[in-house]
Amino acid sequence: xxxxxxxxxxxxxxYPGRLIAVEGIDGSGKSTQLVLLERWLTARGxxxxxxEWNSSPLVRRSMRRGKKKDLLTPTTFSLLHAVDxxxxxxxxxxxxxxxxxxxxxxxxxxxxxxxxxxxxxHPEWVRGLYTFAPRPDLTLYFRVPIEVSLDRLLGGRAxxxxxxxxxxxxxxxxxxxxxxxxxxxxxxxxxxxxxxxGMQVIDATGDIMSQQKIVRRMARTMLHGYDGPRERRNxxxxx
Amino acid sequence: MARAKxxxxxxxxxxxxxxxxxxxxxxxxxxxxxxxxxxxxxxIEGTDGVGRSxxxxxxxxxxxxxxxxxxxxxxxxxPLLSDTINEAMxxxxxxxxxxSLLYAADxxxxxxxxxxxALRAGFVVIADRYMYTVFARNTVMGADPAWTRQVFGxxxxxxxxLYLDVDVEHLVPRVLAGKGMDYxxxxxxxxxxxxxxxxxxxxxxxxxxxYDRLADEFGFLRVDARRGIDDIQGDLRTHIAExxxxxxxxxxxxxxxxxxxxxxxxxG
Numbered sequence: 037x038x039x040x041x042x043x044x045x046x047x048x049x050x051y052p053g054r055l056i057a058v059e060g061i062d063g064s065g066k067s068t069q070l071v072l073l074e075r076w077l078t079a080r081g082x083x084x085x086x087x088e089w090n091s092s093p094l095v096r097r098s099m100r101r102g103k104k105k106d107l108l109t110p111t112t113f114s115l116l117h118a119v120d121x122x123x124x125x126x127x128x129x130x131x132x133x134x135x136x137x138x139x140x141x142x143x144x145x146x147x148x149x150x151x152x153x154x155x156x157x158h159p160e161w162v163r164g165l166y167t168f169a170p171r172p173d174l175t176l177y178f179r180v181p182i183e184v185s186l187d188r189l190l191g192g193r194a195x196x197x198x199x200x201x202x203x204x205x206x207x208x209x210x211x212x213x214x215x216x217x218x219x220x221x222x223x224x225x226x227x228x229x230x231x232x233x234g235m236q237v238i239d240a241t242g243d244i245m246s247q248q249k250i251v252r253r254m255a256r257t258m259l260h261g262y263d264g265p266r267e268r269r270n271x272x273x274x275x
Numbered sequence: 276m277a278r279a280k281x282x283x284x285x286x287x288x289x290x291x292x293x294x295x296x297x298x299x300x301x302x303x304x305x306x307x308x309x310x311x312x313x314x315x316x317x318x319i320e321g322t323d324g325v326g327r328s329x330x331x332x333x334x335x336x337x338x339x340x341x342x343x344x345x346x347x348x349x350x351x352x353x354p355l356l357s358d359t360i361n362e363a364m365x366x367x368x369x370x371x372x373x374x375s376l377l378y379a380a381d382x383x384x385x386x387x388x389x390x391x392x393a394l395r396a397g398f399v400v401i402a403d404r405y406m407y408t409v410f411a412r413n414t415v416m417g418a419d420p421a422w423t424r425q426v427f428g429x430x431x432x433x434x435x436x437l438y439l440d441v442d443v444e445h446l447v448p449r450v451l452a453g454k455g456m457d458y459x460x461x462x463x464x465x466x467x468x469x470x471x472x473x474x475x476x477x478x479x480x481x482x483x484x485x486y487d488r489l490a491d492e493f494g495f496l497r498v499d500a501r502r503g504i505d506d507i508q509g510d511l512r513t514h515i516a517e518x519x520x521x522x523x524x525x526x527x528x529x530x531x532x533x534x535x536x537x538x539x540x541x542x543g
Contacts, residue, residue, distance in 0.1 A: 094373065098359045098380075107355050109387045110306055111429055115380035122372035156306025164302075164425030168372060 044163045045145070045233060049170035053133035054262055056255065057144035059226065060178035061219050062200050063185030064240045065247070069178065070142050072248045073255060077138060081266040085132040089143030092123040103199060110155035113199075117148055118165045125169065133170065136264040145169045146177075146229050154221040155205060174258040176251060177230050178240035182216050182223065189215075297394070299532050300406070301428020304387070309532065314394035315522060316431060317515060318405040321439030322482055323460040324450035325500050326507065327403055330439070333508050334515070338399055343519075346393040349403030353384035364459060371416040378409050379426045386430065399519075406430050407493065411485040415478065416465065431532075435518045437511055438486065438495035443479050445501040450475070 049055065056073070060066040070086075077084050090099065095116050102108040102116065132139050145166040153159045189196060196211045198204065202218025203211060230237050236254055238247055297312050319327050319334075328349075335345045351360045360377050363369050369377070393400050406427040413423040450456055458464070461471050462478025490497060498510045 094363060094368070095359060095377075098356050102355050107384070107388075109383065111304060111383040111387065112355060112380050115376055115383055119373055119376040119380060122370075122376055126370055126372070158302035158305050158428070161302040161425065161428050164422070164428065165376070167419075167422055167425070 044167055045169060045171040047171065048173070049133065051130075051133040051170070052136035053264060054138045054174075054259060055129070055133060055141065055170060055172040056138065056258070057141040057146070057172040057175045058178065059143060059146045059150075059175060059235065060180065060240060061182075061185055061222055061226070062197075063188040064178040064180040065188070065244065066176070066178040066240070067142050068244060069176070069238075069247055069251050070140055072244075073251050074140055076252055077140075077255070081268060083132075083137040083265050083267070085128065085137055085139045087124050087128045087139060087141050089141075089147055090117060090120050092120040094123045095119045106204065108199075108204065110152065110157050113155065113204075114148060114152040114157050114162055114165070117152070121145065121148075121166070121169070129170075138259075138264065141172070144172060144175065146175065146226070146233065146235070149229055150222045150225045153225055154202070154218060174254060175233065175235040176254065177226060177235040177237050178247075179223075179226070179237050180240040182219055184241055185219070186212060186215060297434075297532050298432045299428070300430045300432050301425060303532060304429055307387070307391075309391070310395065312391070312394040313397045315399045315435070315519070316390065316394060316402065316433045317399060317518070318402045318407075318433040318436045319439065319511075320404055320407050320436055320486070320495060321500060322441065322446065322479060322486065324446055324453055325439045325441045326449065326504065327439060329504060330508060330511060331401055331403055333504075334401060334511060337512060338515075344396070344398045346389065346398045346400045347403065348385050348389055348400060350378065350408070351381055353381045353388075355384045356381040367458070367464065369464075371413055371418045374416075375409055375413055375418065375423055375426060379429075382406065382427070383429055390431075402433070405433060405436070407436070407486070407489050407495075410489055411482055414485050415462070415481045434522070435515065436493060436495040437514055438490050438497050439500035439507065440487075440490070440497045441483070441500040443476055443483065446479060447476070 058066040058070045074084055074086060099116050099120075102112065108116070129139050129141070148162055148166065149159070152162045190212075196215050198211075201211045201215040202221075203214050205214075205218060207217040208214040229235065238250055240247065297309075297316070319331055321327050331347060335347065338345050351357050356377060360381060363373070363377065390400050390402070409427065410420065410423055414420050450460075456471050456475045460478075461475035462481075463471065463474055465474075465478060467474045467477045489495070496514050498507055498514070500507055
């Protein structure tokens with residue numbers, strides 16, 4: 037097969053809405069930043085829809101069973117996430133995009149390009165799964181060193197999740213060691229993806245509020261010329 | 276898109292040409308160290324109600340009498356996904372994307388947990404349908420054929436594909452005598468009409484046209500399935516016996532397939 041780069045997420049989508057995605061390894065703080073962005077957008081009267089990676093009810097049972105019984109291989113793991121994405125795209129992402137609203141995605145296809153490839157699937161194959169995905173108008177990548185994310189995760193909850201630590205790959209018997217090895221691979225791949233897909237890199241070691249300032253500035257720039265449905269709110273209607 | 280017209284490489288095999296090494300259809304599974312796979316992967320393709328399961332049962336007993344260990348596999352039978360697929364189909368909540376990806380996940384699960392171990396152990400694996408059924412359905416449903424083929428890049432090219440070739444006129448009485456016309460097999464999801472009989476005829480006609488095209492492209496061996504069970508079985512056995520005789524005379528490849536696009540060292 038000729039090694040020809042596929043045209044994945046190259047062209048801007050044709051819909052009146054806007055799509056903003058956040059990416060980053062676990063513990064990078066991306067979800068916190070996205071929630072704050074949502075508050076700001078909503079306060080300014082924008083109609084916002086929120087969607088999260090791996091949240092579709094369609095594959096919930098298979099995913100749970102696969103994880104619990106350790107039945108998942110890198111390929112089935114990847115395909116189940118693609119089903120999840122396709123299902124959410126159909127019901128949660130496309131309708132608001134077509135209706136001119138703002139869709140916020142906590143993780144997008146780049147998560148698959150990073151994590152699934154770190155698990156060993158072919159990078160071209162996984163890109164090929166997602167050729168139907170619309171290109172986000174803005175993708176924010178929250179870059180953080182492994183140790184910082186590990187501290188945040190261990191500070192917040194007692195245990196690392198099995199797949200998040202890449203324990204299914206048998207890289208190390210200790211979850212923290214496995215997390216370091218697996219997420220380092222993911223980080224290295226993300227670094228390549230930022231250039232390939234024009235993601236905006238945000239230094240996620242900084243404090244929450246200064247990061248959010250940058251996020252809002254980028255969102256404001258991206259929304260320049262956007263004329264979607266907007267509710268008038270008391271006092272804060274002006275842009 | 277011009278790209279959509281181009282078939283994924285390594286498309287069909289030439290019937291009658293012995294080839295003992297398994298080949299990936301596309302990018303394969305780079306993380307697997309396969310080693311030798313002395314078994315045989317034989318696919319029975321054909322539309323709904325054509326009599327595949329009857330024929331496969333008969334083939335299985337025959338092969339076992341001949342001394343071959345046989346493993347059966349078929350769509351939506353993976354422990355990981357069968358419940359999800361059956362429920363989603365009952366709820367009519369699938370579209371062409373989720374449908375294809377769920378089937379691909381079901382296939383990948385069976386490939387890694389059932390088909391590959393059986394091939395490694397030297398079994399004859401009889402697959403009740405293969406990726407070609409998804410190719411045919413997706414084209415009828417209007418999906419990009421290039422996308423469907425990429426998704427199934429994780430599959431092996433089978434050693435032998437036997438196609439139970441039938442027409443709608445012969446199919447209708449068989450389906451009615453069997454379990455009857457159901458929602459999906461009648462293509463009701465395509466809204467071709469409110470009458471299930473008309474929809475079935477139209478949908479199956481399109482599907483059969485598509486299978487016909489795939490048969491040429493991928494070198495299926497056609498078996499005339501308009502005839503009785505015994506005649507069909509006789510032809511299937513002849514084709515399989517010929518294939519197995521050829522395979523016995525050709526030594527198996529020492530290695531499993533490499534992965535295109537990755538250095539040989541990574542694919543084992």
